Amino acid sequence: xxxxxxxxxxxxxxxxxxxxxxxxxxxxxxxxxxxxxxxxxxxxxxxxxxxxxxxxxxxxxxxxxxxxxxxxxxxxxxxxxxxxxxxxxxxxxxxxxxxxxxxxxxxxxxxxxxxxxxxxxxxxxxxxxxxxxxxxxxxxxxxxxxxxxxxxxxxxxxxxxxxxxxxxxxxxxxxxxxxxxxxxxxxxxxxxxxxxxxxxxxxxxxxxxxxxxxxxxxxxxxxxxxxxxxxxxxxxxxxxxxxxxxxxxxxxxxxxxxxxxxxxxxx
Amino acid sequence: xxxxxxxxxxxxxxxxxxxxxxxxxxxxxxxxxxxxxxxxxxxxxxxxxxxxxxxxxxxxxxxxxxxxxxxxxxxxxxxxxxxxxxxxxxxxxxxxxxxxxxxxxxxxxxxxxxxxxxxxxxxxxxxxxxxxxxxxxxxxxxxxxxxxxxxxxxxxxxxxxxxxxxxxxxxxxxxxxxxxxxxxxxxxxxxxxxxxxxxxxxxxxxxxxxxxxxxxxxxxxxxxxxxxxxxxxxxxxxxxxxxxxxxxxxxxxxxxxxxxxxxxxxxxxxxxxxxxxxxxxxxxxxxxxxxxxxxxxxxxxxxxxxxxxxxxxxxxxxxxxxxxxxxxxxxxx
Ligand SMILES: Nc1ncnc2c1ncn2[C@@H]1O[C@H](COP(=O)(O)OP(=O)(O)OP(=O)(O)O)[C@@H](O)[C@H]1O
Ligand SMILES: [Mg+2]
Numbered sequence: 353x354x355x356x357x358x359x360x361x362x363x364x365x366x367x368x369x370x371x372x373x374x375x376x377x378x379x380x381x382x383x384x385x386x387x388x389x390x391x392x393x394x395x396x397x398x399x400x401x402x403x404x405x406x407x408x409x410x411x412x413x414x415x416x417x418x419x420x421x422x423x424x425x426x427x428x429x430x431x432x433x434x435x436x437x438x439x440x441x442x443x444x445x446x447x448x449x450x451x452x453x454x455x456x457x458x459x460x461x462x463x464x465x466x467x468x469x470x471x472x473x474x475x476x477x478x479x480x481x482x483x484x485x486x487x488x489x490x491x492x493x494x495x496x497x498x499x500x501x502x503x504x505x506x507x508x509x510x511x512x513x514x515x516x517x518x519x520x521x522x523x524x525x526x527x528x529x530x531x532x533x534x535x536x537x538x539x540x541x542x543x544x545x546x547x548x549x550x551x552x553x554x555x556x557x558x559x560x561x562x563x564x565x566x567x568x569x570x571x572x573x574x575x576x577x578x579x580x581x582x583x584x585x586x587x588x589x590x591x592x593x594x595x596x597x598x599x600x601x602x603x604x605x606x607x608x609x610x611x612x613x614x615x616x617x618x619x
Numbered sequence: 620x621x622x623x624x625x626x627x628x629x630x631x632x633x634x635x636x637x638x639x640x641x642x643x644x645x646x647x648x649x650x651x652x653x654x655x656x657x658x659x660x661x662x663x664x665x666x667x668x669x670x671x672x673x674x675x676x677x678x679x680x681x682x683x684x685x686x687x688x689x690x691x692x693x694x695x696x697x698x699x700x701x702x703x704x705x706x707x708x709x710x711x712x713x714x715x716x717x718x719x720x721x722x723x724x725x726x727x728x729x730x731x732x733x734x735x736x737x738x739x740x741x742x743x744x745x746x747x748x749x750x751x752x753x754x755x756x757x758x759x760x761x762x763x764x765x766x767x768x769x770x771x772x773x774x775x776x777x778x779x780x781x782x783x784x785x786x787x788x789x790x791x792x793x794x795x796x797x798x799x800x801x802x803x804x805x806x807x808x809x810x811x812x813x814x815x816x817x818x819x820x821x822x823x824x825x826x827x828x829x830x831x832x833x834x835x836x837x838x839x840x841x842x843x844x845x846x847x848x849x850x851x852x853x854x855x856x857x858x859x860x861x862x863x864x865x866x867x868x869x870x871x872x873x874x875x876x877x878x879x880x881x882x883x884x885x886x887x888x889x890x891x892x893x894x895x896x897x898x899x900x901x902x903x904x905x906x907x908x909x910x911x912x913x914x915x916x917x918x919x920x921x922x923x924x925x926x927x928x929x930x931x932x933x934x935x936x937x938x939x940x941x942x943x944x945x946x947x948x949x950x951x952x
Contacts, residue, residue, distance in 0.1 A: 363744065364741070364744055364745060367740070367741060367744060368730075368741060371730070371733050371737050371741070372732065372733075375732040375733060375773065376732075450726075451726060453688070453693060453723070453726070454723070454726055454727070454728040456691070456692075456693045456712065457691060457693075457716050457719070457721045457728065458713075458716055458745055459713045459714070459716040459717040459745065459746060460713065460745055461713070462712075469730070531645070532645060612712075614693075615633060615694065616688060616693065616694070
């Protein structure tokens with residue numbers, strides 16, 4: 353049998369996605385309500401950001417627009433996780449109930465097959481919101497739209513997304529070993545909110561944790577330094593794309609290892 | 620021709636964590652794990668030829684599903700060897716998946732939100748089914764079941780029976796060499812059961828697909844299987860033709876009678892009266908299994924006639940249901 357290549361998987365994903373969207377659109381009320389919910393979530397997030405900023409016009413040398421840039425950057429970077437890996441949230445339930453077994457009988461990659469089942473369109477609204485914020489702050493800071501900057505942005509947005517996806521995969525995969533793993537996934541997701549802030553505002557202990565244990569500093573801070581502070585880019589920023597790829601790969605391996613040792617339930 | 624499935628001395632053990640109570644307990648569990656070993660399958664061997672329909676039977680918890688999960692590559696045997704079409708399933712799950720179809724009763728593998736036809740189209744891509752083969756299969760399905768009303772219905776709106784039927788069709792779609800059906804008729808009504816049996820039978824005939832079937836409904840066995848394999852507590856009890864098994868019970872006859880009133884209730888009182896024989900009832904008949912080495916059927920009938928008014932009667936050889944029940948209770952002697 354021919355090995356399934358990238359083209360094969362993209363095509364399958366496209367078809368599943370198209371079908372999924374079609375069926376979601378057919379439940380119009382559901383669709384509208386979740387869109388409204390998404391808008392409110394984003395607005396409330398933004399409002400709390402804004403309130404915080406009215407009391408501290410500058411945080412550790414980061415001005416309002418720079419912070420806004422970080423905020424937009426993190427929103428955009430989180431979109432792929434939200435859209436593509438949302439089924440991680442159900443993993444624990446599938447594993448616990450034994451229904452996870454239904455994913456194990458297809459002649460395609462298990463991780464892909466599992467994640468392909470859910471595409472969360474709410475993420476697209478977040479993307480629009482994030483892009484708006486990003487571009488607004490971008491022009492206010494006056495960064496310009498040179499090809500180099502756009503290239504840097506693309507590379508580092510992907511970096512950030514990979515880090516976030518990796519964290520979520522790894523956290524979700526813990527359910528193959530631990531029963532109460534929901535708290536882990538929940539915790540990791542809560543911490544990602546701190547990704548919006550420059551890491552320098554945290555105490556050294558948290559700085560260390562957010563760089564090496566829960567590497568949320570790679571979601572927005574280190575990558576955006578490359579664009580925002582081109583003169584003082586730390587080595588970690590340049591290394592972050594590599595780190596992100598390695599980290600994502602490790603999280604994938606962990607997930608697959610858990611899935612392969614999955615015993616199911618009786619009956 | 621080599622066997623399509625070859626199982627040799629296969630054992631599967633589960634390590635079950637003795638969980639401790641509360642938060643403190645689960646933290647403790649993380650560090651010191653206190654395991655108990657459950658032997659779900661205990662050195663089983665069998666060999667299955669292409670095209671056979673094998674009834675894989677045993678009481679609850681016997682280890683049937685566990686064996687099937689090993690053959691599908693989901694579980695790794697603790698000991699022993701399994702070859703499915705010449706390869707070890709667990710070693711390459713994806714490759715094995717191409718050759719098999721799997722249905723677990725009450726656990727649909729179809730895309731929940733999609734109409735059946737869209738699920739089929741996705742499966743066509745996933746299994747790389749050619750247009751020709753796909754069209755051929757759809758035509759065959761059309762001739763076997765009334766598929767049209769199902770095709771455009773989202774799976775989540777289907778009844779259990781429709782969903783099971785759809786799952787079976789999906790499992791055969793890529794023309795696999797083997798299809799595993801784990802309790803496919805569980806929870807279905809009589810007519811849906813009959814439909815599904817006819818379908819499985821026809822697909823097996825048409826495509827020469829090997830079918831491994833587990834069930835607690837002996838009607839499935841009567842309709843489909845010549846060969847049965849029985850396991851209990853993980854150990855193999857029997858592997859041969861069903862007729863051969865019935866031969867062990869040559870002196871048994873099933874006396875079936877029909878009486879007015881609540882059959883279940885009357886059956887219970889008859890059981891009390893005739894403690895030596897097993898009595899059961901379905902919608903039509905009360906069946907009494909008589910061992911003619913112990914009592915003549917005619918005497919039993921006489922005793923029954925003195926206590927109730929018999930409307931109708933039949934005499935049959937021992938039914939599959941009763942054979943299996945005796946095996947579960949007493950083993951193969
Ligand atoms: N994942 C698991 N972890 C621990 N024990 C298990 C697991 N799966 C099955 N078992 C145990 O293995 C034994 C066999 O279970 P199995 O599901 O194979 O039985 P079965 O023959 O399919 O029964 P049924 O007819 O009730 O479906 C049971 O004692 C069960 O408790
Ligand atoms: Mg079972």
